[in-house]
Amino acid sequence: MALPLDGPGLQEPVLIARAGDLVGLGGSDSPLLVRGLTVSYGRKPAVFSVDAEMPAGSMTAIIGPNGAGKSTLLKGALGIVPRLSGEIRVFGQPFAAARHRVAYVPQRAGVDWDFPARVIDVVLMGLYREIGPLRFAGRRHRQTALACLERVGMADFAMRQIGQLSGGQQQRVFLARALAQNADLYLLDEPFAGVDAATERAIVGVLQALKDDRKTVVCVHHDLSTVTDYFDRVLLINLRKVAEGPVGEAFTAEALQATYGGRLSRDHIEDLALAG
Amino acid sequence: MGADFVQLSLTPIVIGTLACIACALPGNFLLLRRQALIGDAISHVVLPGIVVAFLITGTITAWPMMLGAAGAAIIAVGLIELIRRLGRIEPGAAMGVVFTTLFAAGVLILEMTDTSGVHLDVEHALHGNLESLVWFDATGWGSLLDGQALAGLPPQVLRLAVVTAAMALFIVLLWRELTIATFDTVFARSMGIATRAVGFALVVATAVAAVAAFDAVGSIIVIAMFICPPAAARLMTNHLPHQVLWSVVFAVLSAVLGYVLAGYGPGWIGHSHAVSAAGMIATVSGAILALACLFGPERRRTGQAAEGA
Numbered sequence: 001m002a003l004p005l006d007g008p009g010l011q012e013p014v015l016i017a018r019a020g021d022l023v024g025l026g027g028s029d030s031p032l033l034v035r036g037l038t039v040s041y042g043r044k045p046a047v048f049s050v051d052a053e054m055p056a057g058s059m060t061a062i063i064g065p066n067g068a069g070k071s072t073l074l075k076g077a078l079g080i081v082p083r084l085s086g087e088i089r090v091f092g093q094p095f096a097a098a099r100h101r102v103a104y105v106p107q108r109a110g111v112d113w114d115f116p117a118r119v120i121d122v123v124l125m126g127l128y129r130e131i132g133p134l135r136f137a138g139r140r141h142r143q144t145a146l147a148c149l150e151r152v153g154m155a156d157f158a159m160r161q162i163g164q165l166s167g168g169q170q171q172r173v174f175l176a177r178a179l180a181q182n183a184d185l186y187l188l189d190e191p192f193a194g195v196d197a198a199t200e201r202a203i204v205g206v207l208q209a210l211k212d213d214r215k216t217v218v219c220v221h222h223d224l225s226t227v228t229d230y231f232d233r234v235l236l237i238n239l240r241k242v243a244e245g246p247v248g249e250a251f252t253a254e255a256l257q258a259t260y261g262g263r264l265s266r267d268h269i270e271d272l273a274l275a276g
Numbered sequence: 277m278g279a280d281f282v283q284l285s286l287t288p289i290v291i292g293t294l295a296c297i298a299c300a301l302p303g304n305f306l307l308l309r310r311q312a313l314i315g316d317a318i319s320h321v322v323l324p325g326i327v328v329a330f331l332i333t334g335t336i337t338a339w340p341m342m343l344g345a346a347g348a349a350i351i352a353v354g355l356i357e358l359i360r361r362l363g364r365i366e367p368g369a370a371m372g373v374v375f376t377t378l379f380a381a382g383v384l385i386l387e388m389t390d391t392s393g394v395h396l397d398v399e400h401a402l403h404g405n406l407e408s409l410v411w412f413d414a415t416g417w418g419s420l421l422d423g424q425a426l427a428g429l430p431p432q433v434l435r436l437a438v439v440t441a442a443m444a445l446f447i448v449l450l451w452r453e454l455t456i457a458t459f460d461t462v463f464a465r466s467m468g469i470a471t472r473a474v475g476f477a478l479v480v481a482t483a484v485a486a487v488a489a490f491d492a493v494g495s496i497i498v499i500a501m502f503i504c505p506p507a508a509a510r511l512m513t514n515h516l517p518h519q520v521l522w523s524v525v526f527a528v529l530s531a532v533l534g535y536v537l538a539g540y541g542p543g544w545i546g547h548s549h550a551v552s553a554a555g556m557i558a559t560v561s562g563a564i565l566a567l568a569c570l571f572g573p574e575r576r577r578t579g580q581a582a583e584g585a
Contacts, residue, residue, distance in 0.1 A: 110460070
C-alpha cells in the first residue's frame with residue numbers, strides 16, 4: 001500500500017480515515033500491541049498507520065533512518081504525544097490501566113543534566129508510583145534504588161551530582177531508574193547513543209537478563225551492525241512499517257533497502273551478515 | 277532596639293521578609309524550568325490589573341485589587357502562549373512583549389483616571405509602600421503578646437503569612453511532581469504525571485505570590501525575588517532541597533539587610549534621608565547573587581554538563 005502522503009488530493013480527513021482502518025484487537029494480551037497508530041506533528045504525519053506486536057520475553061530493535069518516527073512510535077504508544085488515530089493495548093489493556101507495568105527510558109539528550117539532583121534522586125523518580133502521592137522516599141525506597149544502581153554498576157556514584165557523570169554513566173542511571181519501576185515491558189529510546197563500550201556491554205547485559213526473566217524489551221536502535229548480536233526481533237519503520245519479525249526473517253537486505261530508501265551502501269549491507 | 281523599632285521597623289521587616297520568601301519559593305522551580313521571566317511578566321501586569329479593578333469598583337481595598345491582579349496575570353499568561361504559537365517567536369520574547377505592553381497600558385489608564393483620592397500611582401506600583409506599613413498600636417516588644425495591639429497590625433502581615441505558608445505547602449505537597457516534571461517531562465508523562473497541570477499550578481502559585489507581595493513591596497522586589505535568591509542558591513549546592521533552603525536564607529537576608537541598610541545606612545555615611553527600602557532589598561539580593569557567582573562552591577560545573585555547555 002503506497003500512499004502519496006505529500007501529494008495533492010490527500011487531505012487530512014482522508015489521512016485520518018485510512019490510518020484509522022483498524023484491525024481487530026482480538027483479545028491479545030501481548031505486552032505491546034499497536035494497531036493503526038498515526039501520530040502527526042502539525043499537518044505532516046511522523047508515524048503513519050503502524051501495526052506492531054511485541055511477544056512476551058522478546059527483545060525488539062526499532063530500526064529506521066533519522067526522522068522515520070522511531071521515537072514518536074514509542075511516545076505515541078505511551079500517550080506522551082497525542083495519537084491522531086490507532087489503538088494501543090498493553091498486556092491486553094489500554095495503556096493508562098497498565099501503566100504500572102511499563103518502564104520508559106527517554107533519550108538522554110532530552111533532559112538538563114545540570115539539574116540539581118544526585119544520582120540516587122533520579123533513580124528514586126522511578127519509584128514515584130510505589131512511594132505514592134504526598135509522601136517522600138524512605139529508607140526502603142533508597143535501598144531499592146541502590147540495588148538498581150548496583151545492577152548497572154553505578155552504586156558507587158549514588159551521591160554524585162548527575163552533571164558530573166559521563167554520557168555512558170548518565171545512560172546507566174536512566175536504565176537504573178527504569179529498573180526501579182520493576183516493570184514487565186521496557187521501552188528504551190536509543191539507549192546506546194553516544195555511550196562508551198563498557199556502558200554498552202553493561203546495558204546489553206542488563207537488558208538480556210530482563211529478557212531471560214520473561215520481561216519484554218523494545219529499543220529504538222541505530223547501530224545496524226549490532227542488531228543480530230543484541231536483539232531477537234526487529235521492527236523496521238520509515239513513517240510506515242516496512243517489516244517486523246524475528247531477526248532471522250525480517251532483518252533482510254531487501255527490507256533494509258526499503259526502509260532506508262537506497263541510502264545504505266551495498267557494501268554496508270553485505271557486511272551485516274543478514275538473513276535471507 | 278526598643279519601642280521605636282517595634283513600632284516603625286518590625287512590621288516592615290516582617291512583611292518584606294515574608295514577601296521575599298513567598299516569591300523565592302516558586303522562583304526555584306521557575307528558574308529550573310527556564311521560566312524565570314514568567315515571574316517578571318506577572319509582576320508587571322499586576323499594575324493594569326489593579327488599575328482596572330479600581331476603575332470598576334472605585335476602591336483600593338485588598339480583595340478587588342487581588343482579583344484584578346490575578347485576572348490580569350491569567351490574561352497575560354494566555355497572551356504569552358498565544359503570541360508564542362501564532363507569532364512563532366521564542367517564549368522569552370513573547371513574555372517581554374506582553375508584559376511591557378500591558379504595563380505601559382496600565383500606566384496610560386492610570387494617568388487618565390482620577391486617582392487623586394486614593395493612594396495609587398506608578399511609584400507605588402514599583403516601590404510598594406513598605407516604610408509606611410508601621411504598627412501604630414505597638415508600644416514595645418510586649419505588644420507582641422497584647423491582643424489589642426496585635427489587632428492593629430497592618431493587614432499585610434497576616435495576608436503575606438498565609439500566602440507564604442501556602443507557597444511552602446504547595447512546594448512540599450507537590451515536591452515530587454514538580455521535580456520529576458521539571459527534570460524529565462516525557463518520563464513524567466509516561467508515569468502518568470499531568471505535567472501541564474503541574475506547570476499551570478506553578479504559574480498560578482507564582483501569580484498568587486506576585487499579587488500578594490506586590491501590594492506591600494512593589495514590583496521591583498517581586499521581580500528580584502523570583503530570580504536572585506534561587507539563582508544564588510543554585511550556586512551553593514547541587515541538591516535541590518538544599519537549594520530551596522538556601523533560597524529562603526538569601527531571601528531573608530536580602531529583606532532584613534536591605535531594610536536596615538535603607539533605613540539606617542545613609543545615616544552611617546552622613547546622609548540624613550533614608551533611601552527606598554524596596555530598591556535596597558532588590559539591590560542586596562543582586563549583590564548576594566554576585567557574591568555567589570564569585571565564591572559559590574558549585575559555581576563551576578564538571579563532567580558532561582560542562583563539556584556540553
